[in-house]
C-alpha cells in the first residue's frame with residue numbers, strides 16, 4: 001500500500017487540538033515538569049512485546065471481568081478527569097451516556113463540571129445498570145469529605161476512588177506558561193457547590209493536602225462503599241493498603257501530572273501486583289491507547305485498565321457519539337488482540353507472554369536469565385483471582 005492510499009494516521013489528540021482553545025488543549029494534554037512521566041506512560045508500553053500462544057483451541061471469546069462484585073463487559077473503565085465541559089459543551093453527561101452505552105464503567109471526578117447526581121442519572125438513561133464510581137480527594141475538613149461521600153452514595157455510585165497521589169498540586173508546565181489557573185466564567189466544579197463552610201450557591205476550592213492513613217481509616221468508618229485507592233506506585237503502599245482493608249488499587253502516576261520522576265504505570269504494575277498477590281483487584285491507568293496496551297497490563301497482573309485523555313479527545317471531537325465510538329473501538333481492538341495472543345478470556349493472558357523489545361528474550365536467547373522483566377516474577381494461575 002502506498003503512502004497516499006494509507007491515509008492519514010489516526011491522531012485523536014491532533015483532531016481535538018484543532019477544536020479546542022490552545023490553553024484548554026494544553027490543560028488536557030499536559031503533564032508536570034518536563035513531562036517525562038507523561039511520555040513514559042505511552043513509551044513504556046511500546047518497549048514491551050506480547051508473545052502469542054498458538055493452537056490453544058477454546059470456545060467463544062468472553063472479555064468479561066469481575067470487579068468488586070460486578071461483571072464488567074470488558075477489562076476497561078473511564079478514569080476520572082476534570083472539566084469535561086471545557087472539552088465539549090455537553091460535558092460529563094455526554095461522557096456518561098456514551099460510556100454506559102459502550103458497556104464501560106465510568107469514574108466521575110470530584111472536579112467534574114457536572115454534579116455527580118446528574119452524571120449518574122445520565123449514565124442510567126443509557127443503561128439502568130451502568131456502573132459509576134466517584135473519585136474523591138480527601139479534604140482537610142472531615143465534614144466536607146462526609147458531605148461529598150453522602151452525595152456520591154445518594155447518587156448511586158457503587159465505589160469511591162480515593163486519589164492519594166496529590167499531597168500537593170503538580171506543577172503543570174503548560175498551565176503555568178499559559179496562565180491557565182481556573183475555569184472560565186459559567187463553568188464550575190459542581191460537586192464543590194453548597195458544601196459546608198461556603199455561602200449558599202457558591203463553590204469551594206478542591207484542597208490538595210497531605211492526608212494520612214488515619215484519614216483513610218475515618219473514611220472507611222464513614223461509608224459502606226468499597227474504597228479504591230488511586231495513585232499507588234510503591235509495592236509497600238499497596239501491601240499496607242490491602243492490610244488496611246482497601247478494596248482495590250489503581251496503579252497510576254496521574255497521567256504524568258504529579259511527580260514527573262514517577263515511573264510509567266505499566267512499569268510499576270508488576271511489583272504492585274506481586275505485593276497484592278491476588279488479594280484485591282489491581283487496576284491501572286496511564287498511556288493506555290490500544291488493545292495491545294490493555295493485553296500487556298492484564299498479562300502483568302491488572303484486572304482492568306482505565307483511559308483518561310482518549311476520552312477527552314473523543315469528547316472534544318465527536319461529543320457523546322465520539323466517546324461511544326472510541327470506547328467501542330478500544331473494546332473491539334482488545335478482543336482481537338486477546339484472540340491473536342491465543343486467549344479466550346482476559347485471565348488467559350499471563351506474564352510469561354510479556355517480553356522486552358530490543359533483546360532476545362529469555363530463556364531462549366544468549367541473555368537467558370538476564371534482564372527478565374519484573375513482571376515475569378508474577379504468574380497468576382488460572383482461577384487464582386477470587387474477586
Ligand SMILES: Cc1cc2nc3c(=O)[nH]c(=O)nc-3n(C[C@H](O)[C@H](O)[C@H](O)COP(=O)(O)O)c2cc1C
Pocket residue numbers: 027028029041079080081082109110111135163230252253254255256257285286287288306307308309310
Ligand atoms: C485533564 C486531566 C484531568 C485529570 N483530573 C483528575 C482528577 O480530577 N482526579 C484524578 O484522580 N485524576 C485525574 N486525572 C488523571 C486520570 O484519572 C488518569 O490517571 C490519567 O489521565 C490516565 O492517563 P491517560 O490520560 O494517559 O489515559 C486527570 C487527567 C487529565 C489528563
